[in-house]
Amino acid sequence: MRIDSVLLNDWHPVAETKDLKKQNPLPVRLLGEDLVIWEQDGTFMVWADLCIHRGTKLSLGWLEEGCLVCPYHGWHYDDSGQCVKIPAHPEQKPPEKAKAKVYKTQIKYGLIWVTQGEPEQDVPLFEEWEDESYRNIPSGPYYFNAAAPRMIENFLDVAHFPFVHEGSLGDRGHPEIGNYEAVISDDGVVADGIEIWQPNPDGTGVGSKVTYTYKVFRPFTAYFVKTKGPSFAAMYAVCPIDEQHSKGWVLMSMNYGAETPEKEIIDFQDKVTGEDIPMVESQRPELLPLDLQDELHLRSDRTAIAYRKYLRRMGVTFGTA
Numbered sequence: 600m601r602i603d604s605v606l607l608n609d610w611h612p613v614a615e616t617k618d619l620k621k622q623n624p625l626p627v628r629l630l631g632e633d634l635v636i637w638e639q640d641g642t643f644m645v646w647a648d649l650c651i652h653r654g655t656k657l658s659l660g661w662l663e664e665g666c667l668v669c670p671y672h673g674w675h676y677d678d679s680g681q682c683v684k685i686p687a688h689p690e691q692k693p694p695e696k697a698k699a700k701v702y703k704t705q706i707k708y709g710l711i712w713v714t715q716g717e718p719e720q721d722v723p724l725f726e727e728w729e730d731e732s733y734r735n736i737p738s739g740p741y742y743f744n745a746a747a748p749r750m751i752e753n754f755l756d757v758a759h760f761p762f763v764h765e766g767s768l769g770d771r772g773h774p775e776i777g778n779y780e781a782v783i784s785d786d787g788v789v790a791d792g793i794e795i796w797q798p799n800p801d802g803t804g805v806g807s808k809v810t811y812t813y814k815v816f817r818p819f820t821a822y823f824v825k826t827k828g829p830s831f832a833a834m835y836a837v838c839p840i841d842e843q844h845s846k847g848w849v850l851m852s853m854n855y856g857a858e859t860p861e862k863e864i865i866d867f868q869d870k871v872t873g874e875d876i877p878m879v880e881s882q883r884p885e886l887l888p889l890d891l892q893d894e895l896h897l898r899s900d901r902t903a904i905a906y907r908k909y910l911r912r913m914g915v916t917f918g919t920a
């Protein structure tokens with residue numbers, strides 16, 4: 600399938616840096632392409648997972664002499680992707696063409712971000728994560744048998760809180776959503792002043808109305824912050840594995856609750872996302888309809904409407920219908 604240029608020229612999270620401690624080289628999949636990640640002295644290489652000799656997966660190989668070695672005939676690829684040794688012909692200098700397909704990569708928020716193209720923009724800035732006064736808690740990856748746009752739209756949807764996350768993020772006795780606006784630009788979507796009742800917004804056990812700002816930074820990277828009272832922000836970084844499969848990390852950053860153990864916060868997020876998965880996986884059509892004539896939209900869906908319009912404006916067809 601042809602992949603949209605906006606997605607090829609974007610950064611996508613594919614793994615956590617710590618994953619390489621457990622498995623090196625590590626196979627991942629992005630936008631339907633198999634990739635191999637390998638790490639050497641803290642530098643991460645991300646390549647097409649394919650040996651140019653006979654198309655074997657390099658991720659089945661191993662590291663030796665500072666190289667990634669193909670498991671089939673032992674070709675050695677150095678960290679620039681160049682094949683520097685062909686064991687069957689030790690006297691011969693490998694041809695220039697014997698090179699892996701190397702992708703640009705960078706590390707941000709503990710994740711390895713990759714691009715298959717030439718992005719003009721950087722990985723989105725997560726301000727709170729970079730702020731020393733905040734505590735950062737990564738969670739995920741959460742695997743969904745669903746298209747990435749469906750996952751992002753679920754993240755942007757607050758009206759499901761009282762039903763899917765009753766008792767934690769919402770309360771069925773208070774399902775109303777206040778009026779708000781969502782603004783679209785080439786920089787994404789900003790939806791400000793979204794009010795909803797929560798039974799325990801800041802861990803004190805007292806229910807109150809909270810106000811959220813949601814932002815869409817890129818087609819598959821979104822964010823929210825609670826704008827009143829103690830500050831809690833989260834970035835949702837979704838990796839589009841292929842049109843039917845995705846995985847997402849919820850990166851949380853907060854300036855209160857220092858005494859709450861990290862495990863408790865991650866367990867909470869695991870539970871919340873675990874409640875979302877069956878909702879999103881059940882949605883039909885599987886691909887997000889961008890024609891606003893499809894499905895029904897309410898005032899409380901303004902962020903979702905803006906997201907669908909933004910995807911259309913960016914020319915995203917992957918994961919959409």
Ligand code: FES
Pocket residue numbers: 650651652653654655669670671672673674
């Ligand atoms: S297929 Fe990789 S060395 Fe032959």
Ligand SMILES: [Fe+2]
Pocket residue numbers: 753759763764871874875
């Ligand atoms: Fe949810």
